Amino acid sequence: MSKEDAARSIFGEDFIPAGKIAQVRGLAYTDGQLIELRSKLPGQATLEQLRRDDMMLVASPPVAMSMIDVRMLKADYFYYRGPTEKEPAWYDSLRVRFARVDHVTVGWVALCKEPLQGSLAKSWWEQMDMVRGTNLIVPSAAEVAWALTTYKAVNDVYLLSGLHVRTSSIDDRAEDRHVYVGCFDEYGLVVSHHEDGDRDQILGIAVGRNF
Numbered sequence: 001m002s003k004e005d006a007a008r009s010i011f012g013e014d015f016i017p018a019g020k021i022a023q024v025r026g027l028a029y030t031d032g033q034l035i036e037l038r039s040k041l042p043g044q045a046t047l048e049q050l051r052r053d054d055m056m057l058v059a060s061p062p063v064a065m066s067m068i069d070v071r072m073l074k075a076d077y078f079y080y081r082g083p084t085e086k087e088p089a090w091y092d093s094l095r096v097r098f099a100r101v102d103h104v105t106v107g108w109v110a111l112c113k114e115p116l117q118g119s120l121a122k123s124w125w126e127q128m129d130m131v132r133g134t135n136l137i138v139p140s141a142a143e144v145a146w147a148l149t150t151y152k153a154v155n156d157v158y159l160l161s162g163l164h165v166r167t168s169s170i171d172d173r174a175e176d177r178h179v180y181v182g183c184f185d186e187y188g189l190v191v192s193h194h195e196d197g198d199r200d201q202i203l204g205i206a207v208g209r210n211f
Helices: 003-014 018-025 031-040 044-052 067-073 124-131 141-155
Strands: 055-059 108-112 164-170 177-182 190-195 203-205 208-210
Touching: 003 044, 003 055, 018 031, 018 055, 018 141, 044 055, 055 141, 067 141, 108 141, 124 203, 141 164, 141 177, 141 208, 164 190
Parallel strands: 164 203
Antiparallel strands: 055 108, 108 208, 164 177, 177 190
16 A cells, blocks of 8 residues: 555545645646655554544645745635735735745645644643644644645635634744634635734644654
8 A cells, every 4th residue: 555545544535635736726746746745755653643633634735835825826715815905914014024934845734623732722832832842843824824725625624713723933023923823714714913922712723743
């Protein structure tokens, strides 16, 4: 059994390979990129652990993409759809660097489909205390947005429909403000920010792994 077959067997619809992304999102992968993606798939034991952690496993886009790039694929998936709208997103400002600097790079994004268990209503520092000492990482806003919108495009399912998750991206206009993503529904994915000390009842932290 190939690694892709094993992943498909373990994850079901929560495994989204490049072929499915190319078909649904209109992106083209080279033969070399497909070979690289297959080589980066983790082994069966890791795949099974990711499944137990309730993660999805999504191939990255064929080229590195920022939050702005991800939004350009389908602006309707975002609450703020772009600078030409009546209400452009706060992160459309050139002063906000994360939306252009943080990228999804070639590989696989494993993302927990819910906030880290127990992380709601905690400050950023309390949430990070829960992540330290594990093999988990806190993904960037671009990585979370890519995974959520790709999952929607492929499976027609909104994840995090009533919750937000903090990411590793920072609103660089203020040192103590991490960007959060969530409340994804028919009105669009929300991308905003809270002060790191805030303890909101619907605000957790995103966790995952990259391969």
